[in-house]
Amino acid sequence: MSFDSVHFFVFFLIAVLILFFMHKKTRMVWLLACNYYFYMCWNAKSALLLAFITLCTYMAGRLLENIKEEKMKKWTIAGCCSVSFFVLFVFKYFNFFVDSINGLLNMAGGGRPIGLRLNLLLPIGISYYTFQAVGYVIDVYRGEKAEHNLIKYAAFVSFFPQLGSGPIERGRNILCQLEELKTRNLWDYDRIKNGILLMLWGLFQKIVIADRLALYVDTVYGNYQNYGLLVIATALVLYAFQLYCDFDGYTNIACGVAQIMGITLMRNFKRPYFATNIRDFWSRWHISLTSWFKDYLYIPLGGNRKGKLRKQLNVLIVFCVSGLWHGASWNFVIWGALHGLMQVLYNLLSPLKKEKNISFSTNLRNGIITFAFVDFAWFFFRTSSLQEAFGILGQMTKEVGDFTSILEVLGDGDRNLLVAGLLILFIVDFVHEKGISIINWVKKQETWFRYLLYIGIISSCIYLGVHWEIDEARQFIYFQF
Structure with a gap:
């Protein structure tokens, strides 16, 4: 369900x-x-x-x-x-x-392989x-x-x-x-209304953005032999936003549902792609999991209390385990290890460079570098095996390719809707990043405007839900974990 x-x-x-x-x-x-x-x-x-x-x-x-x-x-x-x-x-x-x-036994050239396998459905x-x-x-x-x-x-x-x-x-x-x-x-009228708005925003992220991006991404990854560097690199960038809108969309729906029922859940995302360094990213992405590993693994391992070398080792262990938590695959372990190594590198280098009066251009540069790394790491998160990962990397070196070959996946109407959805996502996240609450802004408007807005949002979600054919809908990505 x-x-x-x-x-x-x-x-x-x-x-x-x-x-x-x-x-x-x-x-x-x-x-x-x-x-x-x-x-x-x-x-x-x-x-x-x-x-x-x-x-x-x-x-x-x-x-x-x-x-x-x-x-x-x-x-x-x-x-x-x-x-x-x-x-x-x-x-x-x-x-x-x-x-x-x-x-490992096969690589060593000896030993009888273990034949036991469990045919169990992951709950x-x-x-x-x-x-x-x-x-x-x-x-x-x-x-x-x-x-x-x-x-x-x-x-x-x-x-x-x-x-x-x-x-x-x-x-x-x-x-x-x-x-x-x-x-x-x-x-409680205000609480119920806020919960409904949160649910609608989550549905918008999922239906309008994530599911439409999934068509692009799945097409490229499923037939990567037919595409070159430009298309595959574009799919990698789009996957970053698909994953964010899919997971944050689920979280917003969950928080909205709980809020209507009188329960306030913790915040799980805080505009992660506005992060200016890797530590900042992990204070914004999947916050509940990050805090769990900090409290129940990092600190028991010794945290930062047992010297600088032990601290960096603990960080690396936590991120490798975090990768394994996401899935039983070496791809996830590599994804976690990459983030762990980047965290260690940041911890070692950040004390050497203390910038004062950080400018907009500095934050922009740092943000682009951070996103580029995070996006590259998502590549291993998205691929199903190391063989597929290296196959795609090899394909990217063969040809640049024609970018327009992927545009036909969506019709003009859906493609325009996707672009509009991404633009709205950026505006909403940017406004929130500046400390402005859109819900509070809506509350200050006149009654006719507020209800016109509510009716428009609800009607759009219903229309998009019906228009977006059921076989094109995608399960929430993080359900597999």
């Missing part, structure tokens, strides 16, 4: 209306039922795995709260993390691990809810209060707006808001 489907909007409308008008003390049970219905629409059997991780981490949290001996606490947290990550390993990484060992959102649940347990180990209400905790782990692709939330942020559902009045 994708966020941009009719099925979802019917489900969401029913879920919200009942949530609003039902008895306050029964809201949690209804929300949990909605969460599991949403998840079971993808794969009913995978819900058992979600329930298992929920029960495992819930019991670990309760045990950690009651255990006084530090040694037993460490055994408990180690056991819970081991079980949770073992489940993730089996479903997501086992075959990759076996293939990698067989590849939607398993990386997200596993990290969210494990993060909660670690927080309890560090002294935060454990949740005693199993229904509320299960609703936290399975909260459907962010179950598929995040943000990866913290218990301290969501559990207290879930508790308030028992007492608060959910009818």
Whole structure:
């Protein structure tokens, strides 16, 4: 049940209306039922795995709260993390691990290959809810209060707006808001209106920009032998915006849905392509994952407390693991390693060059360099294998090619709409980068103007959703992680 489907909007409308008008003390049970219905629409059997991780981490949290001996606490947290990550390993990484060992044996010229492979369907959102649940347990180990209400905790782990692709939330942020559902009045006109606008903006990013860019990008990557340097390089740049609009679009829809239901999710993006260095980029891109790795991997590894060399090693480890988190492929490991190496390089060189009174041209230069690197790294993120990656790189060296050969993928109308969409995206992000809230600006306008704008946005989304044929719609990219 994708966020941009009719099925979802019917489900969401029913879920919200009942949530609003039902008895306050029964809201949690209804929300949990909605969460599991949403998840079971993808794969009913995978819900058992979600329930298992929920029960495992819930019991670990309760045990950690009651255990006084530090040694037993460490055994408990180690056991819970081991079980949770073992489940993730089996479903997501086992075959990759076996293939990698067989590849090494083949390169060494000896050894009997491992024939065991698991034919398992990767459950939607398993990386997200596993990290969210494990993060909660670690927080309890560090002294935060454990949740005693199993229904509320299960609703936290399975909260459907962010179950598929995040943000990866913290218990301290969501559990207290879930508790308030028992007492608060959910009818808040401004909050609901803002949530709807956020959803519409996310749908615009997904339907108008990301799905149309996907046609260009998928055509080039799927038939790269037919194109030269210009077309492939253009597809690489377009993929950067496809990925951003796809993932940020999902996040905005998720945050809008949650906001209507009375829950505020953390911000996951902050205009990443306006970053002027690689550290700045990672403070803007997939913020919830970045903060998770910082709190639960980088700091436990020693952070920056064990000397400069150890700090850089920790950074490199974190980014390689981050790459592996995204997918069971050496392409993702290379992507993570590239970002890790660039972070290390930035950490080593930035103290040597302290610029004062940074000009617009300096920021522009730094921004272009940062985007160029990030975009190059996305190349390994997009390709399905190292063989494909090197094949495309080889094709780029053969000929420059004719740029106009790719323009026929979209008709004139859709192509013009895409250009207009990208222009609107730039304007909106630029305005927000300058600290101006578009929603607050809209609020200040006269009533007739505001409602005319709302009707126009809603009508456009409905028209585009119907006009954009169903076989051309794309699943959200980060669902595969």
